[in-house]
Amino acid sequence: MSHPILTEKTVLLNANVKNKEEAVRLAGQLLVDQGCVEPSYIDRMLEREQSLSTYIGNSVAIPHGTEKGKKNILRSGISILQIPGGVDFGDGQMAKILIGIAGKGNEHMEILSKIALVCAEEENVSKMIHARSKGELFSLFDGVN
Template sequence: MDHTILNEDRVLLNAKATNKEEAIRLAGRILVDEGCVEDAYIDRMLEREESLTTYIGNHVAIPHGTEEGKKEILRSGISIVQLPEGVDFGDGQTAHIVIGIAGKDNEHMDILSQIALVVSEEENVAKMAQANSAAELLSFFQEEE
C-alpha cells in the first residue's frame, strides 16, 4: 500500500476506547492530524456508523465518512487503531482493529479492497491486534502489495 496513504504515523497501538464512538473518533483524529481530512469528517464518520455499522467481522471495523463527507477529504489516507481489549460495535461484535478510511476521488474503493484482503484472514487480525510496533502491524499490508 502506498506510503503516502498508510504509514507508521497513522498507527495507534494499545489504544483504549469505552465505546465505538470513542474508537471512531480516535481513528478520525489521526486522519485530521495527518492532514488527510478536515475536522468535520469525524462527524461524517459517526453519521455513517449511525445509519449502517462499519463492523465487517473478524474483529475489524472500517469507519469512513458519508457521501456528504467527501468534500472534507483533503487527500487519501488510512489510520489504524489497535484496541487489544476490544470495543463493542453492537450486537456483541467486538473490534480489536479499527481502520479509518478517507478516499479522495473514489480511491477508497481500491483502499477498501486491499484492506479486505488482509483482514479476511482471522489469523492476520489476531496478529495485528497483538503487534508490538507500528512496523509489525503495517507489515501485513505491505505483504499484499
C-alpha cells in the same frame, strides 16, 4: 509530492477507548492530524456509523465517512487503531482493530478492497491484534500504499 496512504503516524497501538463513538473519533483524529481530512470528516464518520455499522466481522471495523463527507477529504489516508481490550460495535460485536479510511475521488473502493483482502485472513487479523510494534502491524499492509 505523493504521500503514502498509511504511515506509522496514523497507527495507534494499545488504544483504550470507552465506546464505539470514542473509537471512531480517535481513528478520524489520526487522519486529521496527518492532513488527510478536515475535522468535520469525523462527524461524517459518526453519521455513517449511526446509519450502518462498519463492523465487518473477524474483530475488525472499517469506519469511514458518508458520501457527503467526500468533500472533507484532502487526500487519501488510512488510520489503524489496535484496541486489545476490544470495543463493542453493537450486538456484542467486539472490534479489536479499527481501520479508518478516507479515500479521495475514486481511490476509496480500491483502498477498501485491499484492506478487505488483508482482513479476510484470520491470521493477519490475529497478527494485527497482537502486534507489539507499529512496524509489525504496518508490514501487513505493504500492498496498500
